[in-house]
Amino acid sequence: MNERDRPHVLVVDDREEMATVIADALVDHGYVAFAARSGREALEMLQSERVDAVVTDLTMPQVDGLEVLRVSQRLDPSRPVILMTGFGAMGSALQAFEVGAYQYLLKPFRMDTLATVLRNALARG
Numbered sequence: 001m002n003e004r005d006r007p008h009v010l011v012v013d014d015r016e017e018m019a020t021v022i023a024d025a026l027v028d029h030g031y032v033a034f035a036a037r038s039g040r041e042a043l044e045m046l047q048s049e050r051v052d053a054v055v056t057d058l059t060m061p062q063v064d065g066l067e068v069l070r071v072s073q074r075l076d077p078s079r080p081v082i083l084m085t086g087f088g089a090m091g092s093a094l095q096a097f098e099v100g101a102y103q104y105l106l107k108p109f110r111m112d113t114l115a116t117v118l119r120n121a122l123a124r125g
Contacts, residue, residue, distance in 0.1 A: 007122050009033040010049070012042040012056035012068055013084075022055065022114070029115040039063025043071050051079065053118055058085035058092060066092075066099060073100045080121035084109065 009031045013019035019035035026033035034049070036042040040063045042056065054072050058065035069081045080102035085092070093104045102121045105114065 003032050006030060006032045007052040007118070008050045009118065010036060010042060010045055010051045010054045010056075012036045012039060012054065012060070012065070014038055014057060014060040018057075022111070025111040026055075026115065026118070029111070029118075031115075031118070039065065039068050042068045046072055046075055051076075053079060053122055054081040055114065055118070056081065056083055058083045058096070066096060069096065069099050069101055080118075080124075082114070082117055082121065084114075 009026050011019050011023040011026065011033055014037060016037045019037060023033040023035040036045050039060045043063060045051065054068065056065040056068045065083050069083065072079055072081050081100065082103045082105060083096045083101050084105045084107055086107040096104050103117050105117065
């Protein structure tokens, strides 16, 4: 399968190493994945790049994951957005689902789990 036919996933985390590790692991699972180091960078990429799905950290300075989710939903309501966080607050999970998140993952998680969630999210579209 060539790059054009594979799903394109935007990974957003203000910890650059984390974003890169997740993006690289998704490439190993057959995705075209690229990393944004901030919510602000993610908003720019959502408007300039092909993005079939988003995996974003919830807690980031300036532009957080909920704002990335809101903008993604406004630009393409069918695009799945998966939020990840190290802070398992039930209120933020409920808010994420109200805004339209497909799934909410607590860090640390297994990359196989993320790959399965992504595959299911993209299959429903």
